Amino acid sequence: MREDKAPPGADADLVQSIQGGHTEAEAALYEKYSARVYYLALRESRCHADAEDVRAETFLRVLRAIRNNHVRSSAALASFILSTARNVLHELFRRRQTEQRAAADPADEPALPSQEELFLDSGVRRAIQQTILRLRPREQDVLRMHYYEELPKDEIARRTGIAAERIRLVKSRALKRFREAYLHVCAQNRGNYLDTKAGAKLT
Amino acid sequence: MMHPQIEKDDIIERYARHQLAPEEQRAFEDHFFACDECFEKLQAAERFLAGVRDAAERGLLRGGQPASAARAWPRWLLPAFAVSACAALALAAVSGWMFFAELPRLRRHLDQTAAELYTRQRAQAALEGQLGRGSAAEPNLPFVMLQATRDVQAPPNEVAVPPGAQRVVLWAELGPAGRFRTFRLQVYTADNKLVETLEDLKRNSYGAIALSLPAERLPPGDYLVKLAGEEPPPSSVVGEYRLRVRRP
Numbered sequence: 001m002r003e004d005k006a007p008p009g010a011d012a013d014l015v016q017s018i019q020g021g022h023t024e025a026e027a028a029l030y031e032k033y034s035a036r037v038y039y040l041a042l043r044e045s046r047c048h049a050d051a052e053d054v055r056a057e058t059f060l061r062v063l064r065a066i067r068n069n070h071v072r073s074s075a076a077l078a079s080f081i082l083s084t085a086r087n088v089l090h091e092l093f094r095r096r097q098t099e100q101r102a103a104a105d106p107a108d109e110p111a112l113p114s115q116e117e118l119f120l121d122s123g124v125r126r127a128i129q130q131t132i133l134r135l136r137p138r139e140q141d142v143l144r145m146h147y148y149e150e151l152p153k154d155e156i157a158r159r160t161g162i163a164a165e166r167i168r169l170v171k172s173r174a175l176k177r178f179r180e181a182y183l184h185v186c187a188q189n190r191g192n193y194l195d196t197k198a199g200a201k202l203t
Numbered sequence: 204m205m206h207p208q209i210e211k212d213d214i215i216e217r218y219a220r221h222q223l224a225p226e227e228q229r230a231f232e233d234h235f236f237a238c239d240e241c242f243e244k245l246q247a248a249e250r251f252l253a254g255v256r257d258a259a260e261r262g263l264l265r266g267g268q269p270a271s272a273a274r275a276w277p278r279w280l281l282p283a284f285a286v287s288a289c290a291a292l293a294l295a296a297v298s299g300w301m302f303f304a305e306l307p308r309l310r311r312h313l314d315q316t317a318a319e320l321y322t323r324q325r326a327q328a329a330l331e332g333q334l335g336r337g338s339a340a341e342p343n344l345p346f347v348m349l350q351a352t353r354d355v356q357a358p359p360n361e362v363a364v365p366p367g368a369q370r371v372v373l374w375a376e377l378g379p380a381g382r383f384r385t386f387r388l389q390v391y392t393a394d395n396k397l398v399e400t401l402e403d404l405k406r407n408s409y410g411a412i413a414l415s416l417p418a419e420r421l422p423p424g425d426y427l428v429k430l431a432g433e434e435p436p437p438s439s440v441v442g443e444y445r446l447r448v449r450r451p
Contacts (some may be wrong), residue, residue: 039246116252116256120254124254125257127250140264175247178250
């Protein structure tokens with residue numbers, strides 16, 4: 001069975017171009033994968049500065065490997081970038097552990113933000129408010145119970161009176177409306193919110 | 204990892220919520236690193252998750268919370284709620300009927316009763332006024348001492364009734380040797396129409412019969428006053444008196 005991924009030919013061309021000394025191919029590689037590396041690093045490290053460092057170090061190593069012809073399969077470039085990012089993250093965590101052990105008082109360590117705080121900004125808030133306005137009260141209940149109270153599906157169905165098999169539909173419909181609202185908000189405030197390509201706030 | 208499985212197993216949301224097993228997590232990371240569509244969906248899911256939790260934290264996702272709280276109550280309470288709801292509905296129906304049908308009828312009845320009461324109060328006030336006038340002292344009371352006579356040419360007993368006089372007092376002397384304890388007095392007009400009858404009259408300490416008649420019953424004119432003994436029977440006439448009433 002075929003896996004639904006980007007065509008490998010494009011990545012192979014990029015590798016060949018980089019090895020041929022084309023700097024614009026390096027920029028294209030960065031453009032294509034930097035957001036994913038940043039996202040993965042941010043999710044694991046829960047720190048924007050560390051995520052930025054992980055991204056920079058990852059691409060430094062990836063480009064060096066491509067230039068030195070150390071990439072075994074140019075068609076599996078995505079997997080190579082991912083494994084490189086994981087290695088860099090692994091090194092980051094080992095460094096953090098060392099620093100924690102060396103710290104005299106664990107209370108001096110900065111508190112890491114929650115997963116939600118990492119992805120929350122004013123654009124997300126505006127989009128979610130617009131989404132909520134379009135939801136029925138029972139659909140709002142479903143979202144709160146599922147994502148916030150983290151109740152089991154059967155319990156949500158019992159409390160809201162919505163059939164368990166319809167809860168998935170309520171969630172996907174709300175998510176679809178949120179994506180539309182977020183795109184609209186981003187279009188109105190282009191450049192002010194999280195850029196999915198760069199993976200960092202531009203403001 | 205392929206799209207149908209990702210869709211079916213809710214992989215994107217579960218990844219965002221850190222609910223995947225380590226092997227599933229690595230497999231999905233391998234996938235979205237090479238799949239633009241899934242990476243875009245993943246980022247949207249992360250933002251959506253953060254937004255929903257933030258909205259719930261800020262109380263924006265209250266929805267039908269009271270209703271759902273009610274549904275969360277024990278099932279054995281539901282019959283009680285049903286009974287209460289039925290009672291409330293019945294009460295609302297009765298209230299509506301009272302408000303729209305019964306109250307207007309009662310209001311009309313009350314208005315009618317109030318009108319009748321007002322009329323009665325006015326009549327009572329008028330009656331009390333009359334009684335008040337009757338019980339008040341009345342000076343210059345017209346008085347006539349009735350003298351019996353057989354002479355038809357003799358002048359009649361005459362009384363002048365001044366304006367505003369309420370009553371006319373009649374006084375009839377009786378002989379000392381009468382056998383009757385009670386008497387009856389009747390007043391006739393000149394054309395023999397009965398004007399007034401007074402019964403159960405008794406002698407006063409002077410041995411006379413004294414009585415008063417409403418002045419309005421005696422307009423100016425000539426009258427015949429008949430006095431008859433009643434008890435003990437048989438009854439018989441003890442005197443007839445001619446009376447003339449004048450209005451000066």
